[in-house]
Amino acid sequence: MxxxxxxxxxxxxxxxxxxxxxxxxxxxxxxxxxxxAKAGPEQKGVTSDVRWGLLIDTNKCADGCTSCVDxxxxxxxxxxxxxxxxxxxxxxxxQRVQWIRKVKLQDKLTGEQTNLPxxxxxxEHPPCVDVCPTGASFKRAxxxxxxxxxxxxxxxxxxMACPYKARSFIxxxxxxxxxxxxxxxxxxxxxxxxxxxxxxxxTTTACQDACSxxxxxxxxxxxxxxxxxDISKALKEQSSRQIRADLELNTGVRYTNV
Amino acid sequence: xxxxxxxxxxxxxxxxxxxxALSTAVLSESAVTKGSKAADLGACVAPTEEMRRNHxxxxxxxxxxxxxxxIRGVKYSLAECVDCHAGKDEQQKxxxxxxxxxxxxxxxxxxxxxxxxxxxxxxxxxxxxxxxxDALDDKARAxxxxxxxxxxxxxxxxxxxxxxxxxxxxxxx
Amino acid sequence: xxxxxYRELWCSSPRYWGGLSLLGFIILIxxxxxxYMEHSGHYVTGMSNQIVWxxxxxxxxxxxxxxxxxxxxxSIGSVFGGPMYKPLGPFSSLLAIxxxxxxxxVLVLDLGRADRLIVAMTSYNFKSIFTWNIFLYSxxxxxxxxxxxxxxxxxxxxxxxxxxxxxxxxxxxxxxxTGSIFGFLVAREAYDAxxxxxxFIIMSFSYGLAFFILTLISAFWWSGRTLGDVRLAKLxxxxxVFVGSVMYFALVYYLTNLYITQxxxxxxxxxxxxxxxxIMLWVGQILVGGVIPLFLLYSPAFATSRxxxxxxxxxxxxxxxxxxxxxxxxxxxxPMSLFPGKEVIQSAFFDGVVAxxxxxxxxxLLGFGGIAVSMTLVAxxxxxxxxLPETLEDPTDECP
Numbered sequence: 091m092x093x094x095x096x097x098x099x100x101x102x103x104x105x106x107x108x109x110x111x112x113x114x115x116x117x118x119x120x121x122x123x124x125x126x127a128k129a130g131p132e133q134k135g136v137t138s139d140v141r142w143g144l145l146i147d148t149n150k151c152a153d154g155c156t157s158c159v160d161x162x163x164x165x166x167x168x169x170x171x172x173x174x175x176x177x178x179x180x181x182x183x184x185q186r187v188q189w190i191r192k193v194k195l196q197d198k199l200t201g202e203q204t205n206l207p208x209x210x211x212x213x214e215h216p217p218c219v220d221v222c223p224t225g226a227s228f229k230r231a232x233x234x235x236x237x238x239x240x241x242x243x244x245x246x247x248x249x250m251a252c253p254y255k256a257r258s259f260i261x262x263x264x265x266x267x268x269x270x271x272x273x274x275x276x277x278x279x280x281x282x283x284x285x286x287x288x289x290x291x292x293t294t295t296a297c298q299d300a301c302s303x304x305x306x307x308x309x310x311x312x313x314x315x316x317x318x319x320d321i322s323k324a325l326k327e328q329s330s331r332q333i334r335a336d337l338e339l340n341t342g343v344r345y346t347n348v
Numbered sequence: 349x350x351x352x353x354x355x356x357x358x359x360x361x362x363x364x365x366x367x368x369a370l371s372t373a374v375l376s377e378s379a380v381t382k383g384s385k386a387a388d389l390g391a392c393v394a395p396t397e398e399m400r401r402n403h404x405x406x407x408x409x410x411x412x413x414x415x416x417x418x419i420r421g422v423k424y425s426l427a428e429c430v431d432c433h434a435g436k437d438e439q440q441k442x443x444x445x446x447x448x449x450x451x452x453x454x455x456x457x458x459x460x461x462x463x464x465x466x467x468x469x470x471x472x473x474x475x476x477x478x479x480x481x482d483a484l485d486d487k488a489r490a491x492x493x494x495x496x497x498x499x500x501x502x503x504x505x506x507x508x509x510x511x512x513x514x515x516x517x518x519x520x521x
Numbered sequence: 522x523x524x525x526x527y528r529e530l531w532c533s534s535p536r537y538w539g540g541l542s543l544l545g546f547i548i549l550i551x552x553x554x555x556x557y558m559e560h561s562g563h564y565v566t567g568m569s570n571q572i573v574w575x576x577x578x579x580x581x582x583x584x585x586x587x588x589x590x591x592x593x594x595x596s597i598g599s600v601f602g603g604p605m606y607k608p609l610g611p612f613s614s615l616l617a618i619x620x621x622x623x624x625x626x627v628l629v630l631d632l633g634r635a636d637r638l639i640v641a642m643t644s645y646n647f648k649s650i651f652t653w654n655i656f657l658y659s660x661x662x663x664x665x666x667x668x669x670x671x672x673x674x675x676x677x678x679x680x681x682x683x684x685x686x687x688x689x690x691x692x693x694x695x696x697x698x699t700g701s702i703f704g705f706l707v708a709r710e711a712y713d714a715x716x717x718x719x720x721f722i723i724m725s726f727s728y729g730l731a732f733f734i735l736t737l738i739s740a741f742w743w744s745g746r747t748l749g750d751v752r753l754a755k756l757x758x759x760x761x762v763f764v765g766s767v768m769y770f771a772l773v774y775y776l777t778n779l780y781i782t783q784x785x786x787x788x789x790x791x792x793x794x795x796x797x798x799x800i801m802l803w804v805g806q807i808l809v810g811g812v813i814p815l816f817l818l819y820s821p822a823f824a825t826s827r828x829x830x831x832x833x834x835x836x837x838x839x840x841x842x843x844x845x846x847x848x849x850x851x852x853x854x855x856p857m858s859l860f861p862g863k864e865v866i867q868s869a870f871f872d873g874v875v876a877x878x879x880x881x882x883x884x885x886l887l888g889f890g891g892i893a894v895s896m897t898l899v900a901x902x903x904x905x906x907x908x909l910p911e912t913l914e915d916p917t918d919e920c921p
Contacts, residue, residue: 184569194867223651244633253708274468276633
């Protein structure tokens with residue numbers, strides 16, 4: 091209340107005026123405006139002209155290799171989190187955060203073994219977004235499913251709804267974070283497809299980089315809507331599948347050879 | 349009677365003047381933490397008066413831009429607050445900006461306003477020279493490996509026997 | 522029929538204040554436990570990224586479901602015109618409000634960011650059942666409060682029927698909403714069943730009435746008033762019908778799942794091989810919460826025994842608690858099937874493995890704190906409002 095009496099209409103008017111000017115300018119000459127404003131592709135904001143996704147070739151995914159997982163943890167500062175003092179290892183294993191995990195499967199009939207990394211599948215129709223009471227769980231225009239921690243109340247309904255167990259709840263105090271990946275106690279989080287990289291014009295994710303530098307090249311990241319992107323070409327060439335395709339979530343992460 | 353009123357007035361004036369002087373001192377540029385980057389700069393991203401009054405609204409507006417629209421080069425960035433305003437201790441190590449008496453905490457404590465940003469956001473400037481972008485000691489990282497599948501010699505999270513046992517529970521159909 | 526007089530709950534001071542301070546003590550411990558969990562983070566609880574919702578949720582859902590059921594007595598009285606139930610209406614509404622408040626307190630204090638409750642109240646996603654429930658719960662307070670008012674104040678008595686109807690439909694919606702929290706979770710095999718919503722309604726009838734009978738008997742004992750046998754027998758028989766219906770719905774729920782081949786794994790787990798969950802289902806839910814109460818309620822040997830009715834109600838509540846425990850936690854413990862036809866032989870995140878959950882003390886204390894909040898509200902409300910009839914002697918001029 092004191093805030094509004096302090097500074098009446100002035101700021102709001104100013105803000106509205108600026109917005110109108112900005113909007114007009116953006117419609118009339120976007121290119122000009124953007125080059126004048128702080129440079130960089132990030133100024134445009136996300137659009138639905140792209141949809142980010144991953145293609146994982148399980149044949150190339152090596153047994154016992156965890157470089158994608160380690161890279162994810164370093165990239166997002168998850169390894170800065172420590173086990174609370176005096177906490178049992180067994181509980182810590184169940185409570186610690188994982189954005190990406192390695193899973194090894196065996197066919198019940200044939201005995202064929204498959205390795206794959208599993209993370210948020212960035213669904214087109216994400217169940218976690220449907221159930222979130224505050225709208226903290228949301229899908230960006232470019233298809234990335236994220237948690238807005240500013241309004242997450244930690245109810246964990248999204249974790250109940252996710253078919254992939256892709257989300258983790260932060261059970262303990264987080265003493266250290268990276269600037270690019272803010273995170274703290276009492277909120278839910280999951281893979282962001284390295285959104286800070288994408289916003290800064292990056293074209294790879296940490297897990298993909300790590301996989302390529304190991305020489306496996308099992309992970310391809312790219313724009314599913316661009317027919318000329320590596321991922322679209324690869325998807326056209328070989329048959330791939332979504333995990334739990336029966337739920338018709340149209341996942342952004344696809345797998346081949348599962 | 350008269351003189352006592354005069355004395356009262358004088359005393360009132362003196363106290364008022366003192367308070368004014370004190371408050372000016374408190375609100376003057378010296379509020380910026382000594383030794384921080386901001387101490388050497390002329391002004392913040394907006395005039396000081398404006399920042400004092402409106403920083404919370406600016407930050408809230410820009411946070412939504414960043415999180416939902418992916419616009420990261422915003423004018424009012426919390427990371428830049430920290431970058432400029434965090435102080436350093438005698439060993440030139442950065443002090444968390446939400447530590448008692450530091451730039452953010454000092455005022456927020458005085459005003460009794462919750463400073464929730466740093467429950468999730470980083471509290472010290474990031475060392476941009478290293479790729480990890482982290483001023484933490486290496487030992488903090490090396491101390492606990494979070495690698496998932498097991499290296500040789502590492503203690504397994506679930507022994508094969510345990511795994512088989514757990515499986516037996518559900519695997520029979 | 523004699524004119525009914527209502528009077529505040531009045532008993533000797535030590536008895537009342539002693540009881541109240543005991544409840545207050547339990548609440549304080551519960552709040553302390555909540556603060557401890559909130560302050561340290563949820564790592565001090567038994568909950569994990571595998572079992573996401575734990576004991577506090579069982580308590581909360583239990584109380585919320587019972588709340589809507591507790592209103593049943595009032596609905597029968599004024600909506601369906603049952604004269605024997607009519608004098609019990611005000612107390613029934615008060616109990617409903619109390620139980621809901623207790624349940625919501627537990628639910629809210631278990632949030633990861635309970636301090637952000639204001640966000641939950643200002644920022645909505647209307648696709649979420651949780652959001653609907655926020656409105657259903659707050660609406661319940663308003664409507665039942667208004668209903669209570671129409672029952673207590675002669676000036677607004679003419680609105681009693683319409684408000685009573687509204688309250689009746691609102692409580693059906695509320696329980697459907699609570700059941701749907703689980704029913705709409707397509708990802709988990711144990712929950713993906715539409716029958717959960719109606720099942721929650723019938724569960725609410727049963728738990729709510731059991732709560733009602735227990736609190737009614739205690740309140741009348743507390744204040745030394747008389748409660749007629751015929752009236753109690755009516756409530757008792759009704760409880761028997763509800764307990765039977767809950768068992769029937771449980772049967773339908775499990776049979777439906779058994780028909781779906783995809784769900785055989787989870788059924789086998791819950792019904793046969795789930796260890797603690799199987800025991801809780803057969804011993805807790807079916808035996809303690811179903812068979813024994815039915816025997817106590819219908820056996821001629823206990824026809825007029827107050828102890829039998831109280832014990833049966835208590836057992837119904839205990840059994841109901843186990844039933845929710847099996848649904849909420851047992852349903853999460855069974856692993857989700859991500860790769861049909863494949864077996865997970867190695868995972869860093871417990872894929873394909875039954876998750877373990879050991880409830881911690883603070884969780885339980887918070888839950889009991891919630892029950893104490895409900896009971897305190899009822900005790901204070903009954904002391905201040907005219908909700909309890911002076912006597913519930915059996916009417917003489919009426920066929921029972």
